[in-house]
Amino acid sequence: MSPKVSQAYKEERKAIILEGALHCFIEKGFQATTIDDIVRHLGISKGAIYSYFASKEEMYIQMADDKMNAMLENSTELFKTMPSAADQVRYMYGRFRNQSLNELRRWMAFHLEFMLYAARQPHLTERWNEYADKALVFIQDIMDGGKQTGEFRSDLDSAAAARLFWSIRDGLALQYMLSGEEADYRRTIDDMESMVFRYMLS
Known part of the structure; x- marks a missing residue:
């Protein structure tokens, strides 16, 4: 035995x-x-x-899911002491600023490769969407909280705002994946943060 x-x-x-x-x-x-x-x-x-x-695909999905779950768990715990939705959004941009370009490039290179690979395989696309939905719901909940407290405009579409938040973030990562300086990257994150707040508050 x-x-x-x-x-x-x-x-x-x-x-x-x-x-x-x-x-x-x-x-x-x-x-x-x-x-x-x-x-x-x-x-x-x-x-x-x-x-x-069972496969390297399963390894990747588990790896990505673990990374996402750790971020959600740490952020949710911290948000208990940070009741302002605006401060929660600022915290997320702080996380982006604190991630070096080298770290971002390491992850994004094979992350994007997997996305393209998964797009051609329905069973992987379904698993990927389960992972991605966690990120969308996380930000959508922040947007809903900001609407309830009056911090964000009452007609804000929280679901659309969550997609916009991650789309801008992912787009920025793509722009800097192959070239660009750390200082420029951080300045662009600052501009992105200001732009998103103008959208949420206008």
């Missing part, structure tokens, strides 16, 4: 595998990376990986 494995051990092993997959995705790109690449990098058997993840 094989020994019983604790949940903590399983989570630790999954985290190690995801870290290895992340390294390979950054080095080679999502599509070029194979399970064999991850096996070689980690020095473990293919069976050990498949006991936790």
